Amino acid sequence: MSQKVLLDVDPGCDDAVMLAMALAAPDIDVVGLTTVAGNTTVDNTTRNALAILELLDAADVPVARGAGQPIVGELDTAEEIHGPNGIRGDLPDPSTEPVDQHAVDFxxxxxxxxxxxxxxxxxxxxxxxxxxLVKEPDLPSLVDDIYLMGGSASGIGNKTATAEANFHNDAVAAKRVVRSARPRMVGLDATNRATVPLDDLDELLSSPPPLDAFGAWLDYPEEVRQFGEGSDPAVHDAAVVAHVLDDVLAFEPAHLDVEVGEGPFHGAVACDRRDEVGKEPNAEVAVDIDVEGFRALVDRTIERLRG
Known part of the structure; x- marks a missing residue:
């Protein structure tokens, strides 16, 4: 039986790689996408999601547009990393529209x-x-698992010295989710090692669609590749789907909280894995990744896209 997944995304190049992996896998059933402002505006992330589905012959997957601003604070986008309008590569014009329902209700x-x-x-x-979670507090008990790509249990960030970009962009939301959702947090501690070698990048970029777009999604600017290992880019979001496919992540229980103040620790995660504060674990935290297993799943996706 295929695992049914709902993907909350802000495409974004690593989102696009994740979507390709999920849609190409026969044992995952993508029941919908919800979009949020993050890597770019929600107008762009919604259009990008529809265009990616069009490119990958999955335009029947419903897309629900979501929040355009963080709960508190200003949106801080990342087009300098992901490209104009939030994504690189040639994408078709979408033939579909978002469903007539907000992402939260969807x-x-x-x-x-x-x-x-x-x-x-x-x-x-x-x-x-x-x-x-505000509208339906029982959400965590209704579903099988809730995974987050965000945060950094080590306290070393990529948006700031201490905060990962998703948690930094809406720290109030991240705090609510780690406190209420009993999530599996897949943060930079694992995803910085979710790297893809670029040996075949030129071949991908010169291939017919959709492989040329897949190559463009991996072609991060040089200054961004420092967050991976060596010169290979980290494809953070893809690590989450890789685990759903093949258990590539190792998790440990922990008590989490998120700093919401406006100082230098805004969006930073306080992670207690040693019971220092005397509180029960409220999450599981990814602490390691099978890098070769992850790369094998990316390679399998490329072969499936190749047809």
Whole structure:
């Protein structure tokens, strides 16, 4: 039986790689996408999501537009990393429109409909998910698992010295989610090692669609590759789907909280894995990744896209 997944995304190049992996895998059933502002505006992330689905012959997957601003603070986009309008590569014009339902309500309805057959993967700012938890506090008990791509248990960030970009962009939402959702947090501690060698990049970029776009999604600027290992880019969001496919991540229980103040630790994660504060774990934290297993799944996706 295929694992049913709902993907909360802000495409974004690593989101696009993740979507390609999920859609190409026969044992994953993508029941919908919800979009959020993050890597770029929600107008762009919604259009990018529709265009990626069009490119990958999956335009029947419903897309629900979500939050355009963080709960508190100003949106801080990343077009300098992901490209104009939030994504690189040639994408077709979408032939479909978003569904006539907000992402929050779409998420709650899918959770009530599918129950513990559903896994939620949130890989952008946590605004939609936090709002869904306000409207439906039982959401975590309705579904199988809730995964987050965000945070840094080590306290070493990529947006600031201490904060990962998704948690930094909406720290209030991230705080609500780690406190209420009992999530599996896949942060930089694992995803900085979710790297893809670029040996075949030129071949991908010169291939017919959709492989040329897939290559463009991996072709991060040189200054961004420092967050991976060596010169290979880290494809953070893709690590989450890779684990759903093949258990490539190792998790440990921890008690988490998120700093929401406006100082230098805004969006930083306080992670207690040693029971220093005397509170029960409220999450599982990814502490390691099978790099070769992850890369094998990326290679398998490329072969499936090659046809």
């Amino acid at each position: 998420t709650i309805d899918r959770a009530r409909e599918l129950g513990d057959d559903l896994t939620i993967l949130a890989v952008g700012p946590m605004t939609n998910l936090a709002t869904a």
